[in-house]
Amino acid sequence: MMSESMIKKVFLRFCLLSLLIIVVKTSPLKKSKKINILESCPNPIKGQIVYPDNSKYTQDITCENTRVTTFHPAAIVYASNVEDVQNTVKCAKSSNLTITARSGGHSYEEYSISGDIVLDVTNLNQIDINDNAKTAVIGSGNRLGPIYYNLSQAGFFIPAGSCPSVGIGGHALGGGIGLYARKFGTASDNILSIDIVNANGILITANANQNEELFYALRGGGNNNYGIVTSFTFKLHPTPPKVTSIHFVYDFSKIQTVFDAINKLGLTLTDDMTFSLVMAPSSDTHLELEGVYQGTKKNAQKDLENFISLSKPTSTEFFEESLFSSVVRWGFESVNDTMNPSHHPSKFKAKSFLIKPPGLSPKGIQSIKDFTLNTPKDCPTYAIFDLFGGAINKVAADETAFVHRNILYGIQLYMNLNGDSTTNKKCIDQINNFGTNYQKSFNISSSYQNYIDKELDNWQTRYYGSNFQKLVSIKRKFDPDNFFHFPQSI
Numbered sequence: 001m002m003s004e005s006m007i008k009k010v011f012l013r014f015c016l017l018s019l020l021i022i023v024v025k026t027s028p029l030k031k032s033k034k035i036n037i038l039e040s041c042p043n044p045i046k047g048q049i050v051y052p053d054n055s056k057y058t059q060d061i062t063c064e065n066t067r068v069t070t071f072h073p074a075a076i077v078y079a080s081n082v083e084d085v086q087n088t089v090k091c092a093k094s095s096n097l098t099i100t101a102r103s104g105g106h107s108y109e110e111y112s113i114s115g116d117i118v119l120d121v122t123n124l125n126q127i128d129i130n131d132n133a134k135t136a137v138i139g140s141g142n143r144l145g146p147i148y149y150n151l152s153q154a155g156f157f158i159p160a161g162s163c164p165s166v167g168i169g170g171h172a173l174g175g176g177i178g179l180y181a182r183k184f185g186t187a188s189d190n191i192l193s194i195d196i197v198n199a200n201g202i203l204i205t206a207n208a209n210q211n212e213e214l215f216y217a218l219r220g221g222g223n224n225n226y227g228i229v230t231s232f233t234f235k236l237h238p239t240p241p242k243v244t245s246i247h248f249v250y251d252f253s254k255i256q257t258v259f260d261a262i263n264k265l266g267l268t269l270t271d272d273m274t275f276s277l278v279m280a281p282s283s284d285t286h287l288e289l290e291g292v293y294q295g296t297k298k299n300a301q302k303d304l305e306n307f308i309s310l311s312k313p314t315s316t317e318f319f320e321e322s323l324f325s326s327v328v329r330w331g332f333e334s335v336n337d338t339m340n341p342s343h344h345p346s347k348f349k350a351k352s353f354l355i356k357p358p359g360l361s362p363k364g365i366q367s368i369k370d371f372t373l374n375t376p377k378d379c380p381t382y383a384i385f386d387l388f389g390g391a392i393n394k395v396a397a398d399e400t401a402f403v404h405r406n407i408l409y410g411i412q413l414y415m416n417l418n419g420d421s422t423t424n425k426k427c428i429d430q431i432n433n434f435g436t437n438y439q440k441s442f443n444i445s446s447s448y449q450n451y452i453d454k455e456l457d458n459w460q461t462r463y464y465g466s467n468f469q470k471l472v473s474i475k476r477k478f479d480p481d482n483f484f485h486f487p488q489s490i
């Protein structure tokens with residue numbers, strides 16, 4: 001048995017993996033003619049606008065990842081309502097300025113601050129629940145923790161990721177995977193309708209009955225490609241009476257046994273079970289499985305019997321609890337911090353590999369293990385394996401822009417960059433080279449678009465697969481001038 005404090009220490013959810021280093025972006029912004037440009041907009045913007053000469057500016061462009069230091073937007077607009085979004089788009093367009101939307105600011109490459117103007121949707125934070133219809137209109141500025149909490153108070157739930165500070169805007173538009181996905185699908189799979197301000201500043205609705213193509217594109221390919229989403233209507237799930245969180249520990253040297261079990265049983269495992277396997281870096285070798293089962297402890301133990309006997313954990317723990325408690329547990333924050341999450345800025349670089357059945361060969365697993373064991377200690381690297389299948393794989397690959405429907409598990413290599421700039425640069429080169437070679441050696445063709453990666457080759461196919469051409473044609477229709485763009489936009 002492990003004590004609570006050991007569990008806390010041992011458990012590694014990448015939300016909290018990084019040291020809390022606040023990095024101040026020092027490069028001074030040159031006074032340019034763009035400064036305060038929005039003051040001459042024909043229609044006044046009601047929300048706050050932060051320009052580079054404002055003392056809040058540096059803090060306000062500090063995102064979750066602080067590795068990238070090249071973006072210095074000319075203004076950050078905190079839209080107070082949908083009209084502000086429309087007026088900002090119209091003004092930016094007429095001034096020939098680019099614009100990027102920002103929800104939770106968790107883009108791995110800080111693309112949400114890559115435009116001349118950042119349109120921050122934080123204040124579009126309504127959550128309007130319709131009990132009878134079991135739907136909720138959720139403003140694109142909400143973060144996952146507050147959404148989980150708010151819905152749970154009304155007895156409802158939507159499936160999404162584990163980090164409470166991630167914004168629903170970026171998250172749901174790029175898919176959205178968490179410990180509920182094998183039961184309920186991706187966050188994007190649960191969207192019924194989307195309100196979006198297009199490149200002409202017009203508010204349009206996309207759902208199964210109107211602008212169907214756009215609706216398809218936004219569910220997996222919606223990140224700043226077609227417009228600025230102001231709200232989503234989600235299908236709600238009633239919260240089950242009990243769920244069971246699981247925590248298994250494995251002998252690090254027996255990793256292949258675990259993967260033999262995952263390769264053999266992963267796709268046939270009950271949809272009630274979703275889990276991730278976390279491999280910690282060399283300084284702190286652990287192999288841990290964490291997950292959520294939709295049901296009682298008794299049923300979880302029964303349904304996992306086979307998997308346990310094959311994978312051979314050294315310890316197993318089951319925690320029967322409310323669904324919201326499982327959210328708090330795997331977010332690794334207090335209840336208060338889950339309800340009211342704060343940023344934890346740090347430097348990191350990540351790689352994503354989506355693995356099809358029958359899973360990687362033993363050499364493929366060994367190679368990941370060797371990488372995490374051999375990275376410099378200033379750049380501790382975690383490998384997180386998320387089991388796919390279940391509800392995720394029941395949606396057809398061409399039904400929405402989220403194409404990854406035949407995956408057994410996803411791997412995220414997540415490297416903290418704690419060294420000086422020379423060391424960090426070396427580490428980044430190392431993980432980039434590893435990624436490229438790894439994809440070649442093991443014939444890996446897909447990556448997860450929400451773990452966006454500037455150095456990824458052939459990203460169009462890796463993120464969108466066979467859906468890419470259709471996404472391009474929808475782009476031509478809804479944003480022919482490519483007004484919404486960033487380094488990896490459609």
Ligand SMILES: Cc1cc2nc3c(=O)[nH]c(=O)nc-3n(C[C@H](O)[C@H](O)[C@H](O)COP(=O)(O)OP(=O)(O)OC[C@H]3O[C@@H](n4cnc5c(N)ncnc54)[C@H](O)[C@@H]3O)c2cc1C
Nearest residue numbers: 103104105106107112161162163167169170171177224229
């Ligand atoms: C610590 C951490 C934990 C994470 N955990 C998970 C997880 O458990 N599961 C998972 O699937 N992913 C996870 N992610 C990845 C996360 O889903 C993506 O980074 C997501 O895109 C972040 O959304 P955001 O709104 O917070 O970020 P932002 O940086 O605000 O936005 C990301 C992208 O979406 C665009 N965008 C944002 N809002 C809008 C809008 N309203 N309209 C149009 N485009 C918009 C931005 O321009 C940008 O290109 C995690 C990321 C981090 C940093």
Ligand SMILES: *[C@@H]1O[C@H](CO)[C@@H](O)[C@H](O)[C@H]1NC(C)=O
Nearest residue numbers: 092093094095096097098116
């Ligand atoms: C708009 O900006 C683009 C790129 O910054 C530039 O090529 C183009 O000439 C500009 N157009 C006008 C009308 O200013």
Ligand SMILES: *[C@@H]1O[C@H](CO)[C@@H](O)[C@H](O)[C@H]1NC(C)=O
Nearest residue numbers: 125126127128149150151153
């Ligand atoms: C949920 O959000 C709505 C709208 O923001 C608010 O009126 C309500 O009080 C919230 N409920 C809880 C329990 O936080």
Ligand SMILES: *[C@@H]1O[C@H](CO)[C@@H](O)[C@H](O)[C@H]1NC(C)=O
Nearest residue numbers: 333334335336337338339340
């Ligand atoms: C949580 O928030 C409530 C209300 O703001 C406060 O009373 C309480 O002290 C907080 N608890 C902790 C542990 O911070």
Ligand SMILES: *[C@@H]1O[C@H](CO)[C@@H](O)[C@H](O)[C@H]1NC(C)=O
Nearest residue numbers: 356440441442443444445446
């Ligand atoms: C590599 O992957 C592609 C696409 O998944 C597949 O068509 C091809 O047969 C694979 N090649 C090898 C050598 O495994």
